[in-house]
Amino acid sequence: KQEVTQIPAALSVPEGENLVLNCSFTDSAIYNLQWFRQDPGKGLTSLLLIQSSQREQTSGRLNASLDKSSGRSTLYIAASQPGDSATYLCAVNPGNTPLVFGKGTRLSVIA
Amino acid sequence: DAGVTQSPTHLIKTRGQHVTLRCSPISGHKSVSWYQQVLGQGPQFIFQYYEKEERGRGNFPDRFSARQFPNYSSELNVNALLLGDSALYLCASSLRDSIGELFFGEGSRLTVL
Numbered sequence: 001k002q003e004v005t006q007i008p009a010a011l012s013v014p015e016g017e018n019l020v021l022n023c024s025f026t027d028s029a030i031y032n033l034q035w036f037r038q039d040p041g042k043g044l045t046s047l048l049l050i051q052s053s054q055r056e057q058t059s060g061r062l063n064a065s066l067d068k069s070s071g072r073s074t075l076y077i078a079a080s081q082p083g084d085s086a087t088y089l090c091a092v093n094p095g096n097t098p099l100v101f102g103k104g105t106r107l108s109v110i111a
Numbered sequence: 112d113a114g115v116t117q118s119p120t121h122l123i124k125t126r127g128q129h130v131t132l133r134c135s136p137i138s139g140h141k142s143v144s145w146y147q148q149v150l151g152q153g154p155q156f157i158f159q160y161y162e163k164e165e166r167g168r169g170n171f172p173d174r175f176s177a178r179q180f181p182n183y184s185s186e187l188n189v190n191a192l193l194l195g196d197s198a199l200y201l202c203a204s205s206l207r208d209s210i211g212e213l214f215f216g217e218g219s220r221l222t223v224l
Binding site for chain 2: 032034036045046089091097101102
């Protein structure tokens with residue numbers, strides 16, 4: 001059974017700092033991996049999708065990497081801003097079953 | 112283009128009542144999935160529909176049911192509500208069946224008293 005773990009559960013950083021969020025999964029047989037952002041009480045916003053054949057994807061200040069063989073993905077946020085404060089969720093897609101989510105990392109960027 | 116839209120955004124029910132949540136996918140998307148998210152947890156899969164057929168069901172009791180209409184919109188129904196059903200219910204749509212990128216709506220916040 002696929003399990004997704006996100007570490008740390010919460011993170012607080014000063015504005016301007018670069019940071020890394022971690023996601024690990026137990027079964028490397030995945031089709032793709034998706035990173036989402038969730039503001040309190042709101043829905044999920046898709047940030048980046050990495051196909052299993054890819055190593056990384058970039059969008060603006062965000063860079064996500066995927067190491068399928070070791071069951072790990074990281075989300076790198078450059079030059080963090082207070083507006084980046086949110087919960088970040090990682091989800092793996094096994095391909096023939098629904099997305100499996102981690103519990104998320106709650107990020108606070110302090111001005 | 113409109114994203115995934117859900118209604119209602121918030122609702123309060125009492126134990127034993129029934130609730131219907133609605134979802135309209137992104138135009139052109141034929142797959143709709145439903146997820147339940149309780150506070151502090153990641154979303155848990157409830158149902159997936161593709162081309163109006165049920166393609167997957169999560170580990171939820173039979174009180175939960177869903178359907179997809181010819182225009183690809185969807186309803187999630189929950190009968191005999193329990194306090195534990197209080198959660199954010201999220202709908203997601205995708206172009207393809209089980210392997211496409213998912214786009215989520217803002218969710219329906221259900222409180223059961």
